[in-house]
């Protein structure tokens with residue numbers, strides 16, 4: 001069997017209070033995992049820990065082959081630029097630029113080309129020349145997903161990527177993410193409140209009572 005893309009062992013973290021302790025998580029290539037749980041339970045925090053942005057108080061994260069938080073800053077920067085795709089809960093698009101310019105920035109940085117088929121599938125091709133400020137919340141969300149995919153990441157972390165979307169559009173976004181995972185061997189970690197979305201993943205984890213448990 002191929003090696004996991006991501007392996008977290010014994011992760012604990014607190015801000016003012018303990019969010020979770022002794023948390024384990026594994027993601028293999030071509031697999032998708034959903035993380036569900038109450039608001040404030042620490043799902044986004046866990047995603048930040050898995051995705052290079054937050055060193056946990058305790059535990060080890062192995063991303064690809066590296067002990068993530070033992071890496072030098074430059075190595076972490078390179079991971080972020082070339083290998084890791086992150087769809088944040090609040091999508092950070094450049095407001096004054098068009099949708100296309102936003103995507104071009106990401107693909108230029110990662111030296112990859114934009115896949116036109118993805119824009120079509122996400123139904124945002126017509127919106128490409130519009131400024132971000134002129135787009136609806138759901139359109140912006142889809143632009144930020146296209147931007148992440150245009151980097152051709154080996155792993156995608158998505159925090160509520162379908163939060164602003166109607167059922168049909170949410171399902172279309174999920175199709176695009178899962179197709180990407182299947183066709184490239186990348187992994188997907190999805191935080192969601194939407195049961196229909198979590199059920200489409202290979203594994204569902206629940207963050208509850210400060211523990212992450214596998215529920216599917």
Ligand SMILES: Nc1ncnc2c1ncn2[C@@H]1O[C@H](COP(=O)(O)OP(=O)(O)OP(=O)(O)O)[C@@H](O)[C@H]1O
Nearest residue numbers: 015016019037038039040041042043044045046089
């Ligand atoms: N940088 C931070 N500094 C201090 N406290 C934080 C920080 N980030 C998150 N928290 C706190 O940690 C708790 C968990 O936050 P987190 O964003 O991980 O929850 P969540 O499960 O993603 O919730 P939601 O479903 O509402 O997005 C919250 O009480 C939050 O206020």
Ligand SMILES: [Mg+2]
Nearest residue numbers: 043044089159
């Ligand atoms: Mg969150």
